[in-house]
Amino acid sequence: MTTSSAPEPVPVRIRVLLPGNQEVVARLCSRRQVRDGWRYEVGLPAYSNGPGDSVEPAEYRVWVRAPDHVRPVDGVSYDAVPTEYLKPSFVEEVLGPRRPSGWVLAKGGGRGPGRGGVVHAVDCEEAPAGAPVLTLERAxxxxxxxxxxxxxxxxxxxELDPVLKGFDHGFDET
Structure with missing residues (x-):
């Protein structure tokens, strides 16, 4: 049997915003990245009934949305808080990070092809800086x-040609 010599992480203080504009200092136990942001597991101070008529200090743990329901405590470091980062999906692992959505129009001039302009993806190196981002319909x-x-x-x-010409374009019809 092996034992770990790593110390148990010590929860750190964090301010929790409660309903009714109340604020309490609680313990931040862990953090988890989710698709729409972050969730923080906090331990709120509470009481529980003990044996007989006794009342004992207790902790109520709950996951809250950050930064909507938590604020840092000045001077406290959160570097040692156990943190679980969002794992990319299989598709994201294979395809890599998603490109920003939208298109931009680089206005052209003169004569010949492209004189009316060129439609680029927003992250294209040739896309003009500061051009308004177009929705699919506008592109x-x-x-x-x-x-x-x-x-x-x-x-x-x-990306846009199949939508303009139809998705069957380029496929043999049998």
Whole structure:
């Protein structure tokens, strides 16, 4: 049998915002990253009934949404709090991080292809800085204008062409 020499993590103080604008100092036991943010497991001070008519100090543990329901205590370090980070899904592991959504239109000028502009993904290196982000509908409307083309470097063409031309385009009909 082996024993661990690692000390048990000591919960640290944190302020918890309660309903009715009340605030108490509680113990932060652990943190967990979830898809829509963070949850903090806090131990709120309470009392419980003991044997007979006794009343004993107790702790009520609950998961709360951060930062909506918790605030740091000045001078307290939260580095040693046990923290569970969100694990990427299988799809995220295979495909990598998601690209930001939306498209931008780089307005063109002059004559020839692209004179009306080029539709890029928002993170394309060729996309103009500060251009307004277009929704799918607006990007499709822009792409249908004469002289506007879709960027093939960032994948805007691969993403928007099937929607413009129909998903069956390029497949053999049998």
């Amino acid at each position: 499709l409307n822009a792409a249908e204008q004469p002289g506007v083309r879709l960027c093939s470097l960032c994948g805007a063409a691969a």
